[in-house]
Amino acid sequence: MALVNVMEMTVKEKLEEILKNENCCKCERCIEDMTALALNKLPTKYVSTHNGKLFSKLNSLVRQNGVDINIAVAEAISCVSKHPSHD
Numbered sequence: 001m002a003l004v005n006v007m008e009m010t011v012k013e014k015l016e017e018i019l020k021n022e023n024c025c026k027c028e029r030c031i032e033d034m035t036a037l038a039l040n041k042l043p044t045k046y047v048s049t050h051n052g053k054l055f056s057k058l059n060s061l062v063r064q065n066g067v068d069i070n071i072a073v074a075e076a077i078s079c080v081s082k083h084p085s086h087d
C-alpha cells in the first residue's frame with residue numbers, strides 16, 4: 001500500500017516556487033522546518049497512489065485552495081527565516 005499526502009506535495013512545490021524570490025536561508029534544515037510548519041496549518045489529504053483518478057482529482061482540489069496554501073507557506077518562510085533552528 002502506498003499513501004501520499006497530496007497537501008505535502010503541493011506545499012513542497014509552493015515552497016520551492018516562493019523561495020526562488022526570497023532572500024533567506026534555503027538549507028535542507030530550514031526547508032524541512034518550513035514544510036513542517038506550513039503542513040501543520042493545513043489539512044492533510046491522503047490518497048492511495050493506486051487510485052490515479054482520485055489522485056488527480058484531489059490534486060486539483062488542493063490547487064483550488066491555493067490562497068490558503070500560499071498564506072501558510074509564506075508564514076512558515078517568514079517564521080523560520082527569523083528564527084532558524086541553527087546558527
Ligand SMILES: [Zn+2]
Nearest residue numbers: 025027030084
Ligand atoms: Zn538554514
